[in-house]
Amino acid sequence: MPVLRSMTLRVRDAVRGVWREAAKFGVVGLLAFVVDHGGYNLLVFGLPGGTPGGVMRAAPVQASLVATAAATFAGWVGNRYWTYRHRHREKVGQELALFLCANVVGVVITAGTVFASRHLLGLDSALSDNSARLSGWVLATLFRFFAYRRYVFVAP
Numbered sequence: 001m002p003v004l005r006s007m008t009l010r011v012r013d014a015v016r017g018v019w020r021e022a023a024k025f026g027v028v029g030l031l032a033f034v035v036d037h038g039g040y041n042l043l044v045f046g047l048p049g050g051t052p053g054g055v056m057r058a059a060p061v062q063a064s065l066v067a068t069a070a071a072t073f074a075g076w077v078g079n080r081y082w083t084y085r086h087r088h089r090e091k092v093g094q095e096l097a098l099f100l101c102a103n104v105v106g107v108v109i110t111a112g113t114v115f116a117s118r119h120l121l122g123l124d125s126a127l128s129d130n131s132a133r134l135s136g137w138v139l140a141t142l143f144r145f146f147a148y149r150r151y152v153f154v155a156p
Helices: 002-045 060-083 092-120 126-152
Strands: none
Touching: 002 060, 002 126, 060 092, 060 126, 092 126
16 A cells, blocks of 8 residues: 555645746746737737838848747746756756757747648738637647657756
């Protein structure tokens, strides 16, 4: 019976650890989402109540890339120094390179959904762009969580 109890406690502690990590990852991700989503809307659609159209209104896919790049940097800082502060690598350059590789895949996923919406489905409204970006962002977030845990922020 002590073996079963010990195993149960270890599983419970592991699950709690992952949930704590996922919650921190979620907070950092939410902040990155605000930078990404807000930045995209400012670049493509401009300020609410201002003149219609942002500085990149004719280039929504590129605007998606710019906004996602800014969010990526915010995500790296938040994840490195808060979510995975106990797991980050001593070689910052190597960690950043792996982080950027994982995020390039995330950028492709997010921009790909905008590309599909605009160029394959022919949709070009704020609603369709934001729906496409939200779908891409969810898929990219799931990919990033698993990639960060497995490849980027590894236990020392």
